[in-house]
Amino acid sequence: MIQCFIKHEVSSIFEDYALPKLISVSKIDSHFRAHPRLLHSHEDKLEILFVRSGTGFYIVEEKKYPLQTGDIIICNEGVLHDDVPEHCQNLNTYCLTLTDVKITGLPKNCLARKDACPHIQALEYSDMLENLFSIVYTLLASDTEQTVETCSYIACGILTLVYEIALRSRTEPDHMDKKANLLSKEIKRYIDTHYNEDLTLKTIGEALHINPYYVAHVFKDNIGFSPIQYILHRRIGEAQSLLIHTEYSITTIASMVGYNNLSHFNSMFAKYVQMSPSEYRKNYTNKKPGKK
Numbered sequence: 001m002i003q004c005f006i007k008h009e010v011s012s013i014f015e016d017y018a019l020p021k022l023i024s025v026s027k028i029d030s031h032f033r034a035h036p037r038l039l040h041s042h043e044d045k046l047e048i049l050f051v052r053s054g055t056g057f058y059i060v061e062e063k064k065y066p067l068q069t070g071d072i073i074i075c076n077e078g079v080l081h082d083d084v085p086e087h088c089q090n091l092n093t094y095c096l097t098l099t100d101v102k103i104t105g106l107p108k109n110c111l112a113r114k115d116a117c118p119h120i121q122a123l124e125y126s127d128m129l130e131n132l133f134s135i136v137y138t139l140l141a142s143d144t145e146q147t148v149e150t151c152s153y154i155a156c157g158i159l160t161l162v163y164e165i166a167l168r169s170r171t172e173p174d175h176m177d178k179k180a181n182l183l184s185k186e187i188k189r190y191i192d193t194h195y196n197e198d199l200t201l202k203t204i205g206e207a208l209h210i211n212p213y214y215v216a217h218v219f220k221d222n223i224g225f226s227p228i229q230y231i232l233h234r235r236i237g238e239a240q241s242l243l244i245h246t247e248y249s250i251t252t253i254a255s256m257v258g259y260n261n262l263s264h265f266n267s268m269f270a271k272y273v274q275m276s277p278s279e280y281r282k283n284y285t286n287k288k289p290g291k292k
Helices: 030-034 123-141 145-169 179-194 201-208 212-223 227-245 250-256 262-273 277-284
Strands: 021-028 046-060 063-067 071-075 081-083 089-099 119-121
Touching: 021 123, 021 145, 030 089, 046 123, 046 145, 063 071, 071 145, 089 123, 089 145, 119 145, 123 145, 179 201, 179 212, 179 227, 201 212, 201 227, 212 227, 227 250, 227 262, 227 277, 250 262, 250 277, 262 277
Parallel strands: none
Antiparallel strands: 021 089, 046 063, 046 071, 046 081, 046 089, 071 119
């Protein structure tokens, strides 16, 4: 028999030992990516994406990260993130969502510093993490009230393990931003603020006092999307969030994200998500569409 003892005093990464609240865990298989979740953020949640198998890309803020088995993506509160389904090869993932995450020294619902890389590798912890995600998912899927507390504690274990992995993987932030990279971030901030308005390359250029052609060139080189593609992803991603988390009518949602023509909104949504807004709401929530 080999017996292992705790050799160090137990301390918590959580402020005042207050444990986060588990919201959900998702098991996302490769075929599901035919209906991608486009650019979106969460104002009161932390998400941890874990790659079970396959390869692909994931966008966090203005950077695109390559994914492979055992990789982890940390999406802090308020951070824009996006699937890139056209570049995914049999990509299968888990996604853990928590709230009320208060880690000492970090903002609420954050697992990494703002300037830290959100993409890390689990390495020797990969199998362990996959097993932990699988346990939480299986127990929650059983829909048994008695397992909720167990799932919550295991989710906190996943969180602390990923935090430790992130600390070991920490690299110094790159403060040597090139002029073009800084400019692309400025363009991105402008679009993120005004994406639901009638934006064109000309209006963006005029607002920022930049040649429209240079806007397109710099943005595509640094972000990976053309400005117009990025606007579409922001609009559809926000529409998805509203369909999931609110009961606004589809007409109202279309207007909120910048579409005055409902037919055009339905067409663009179906083009990018491969289903209509009403189908998406029905498939992803238990809510009935309502009006507000």
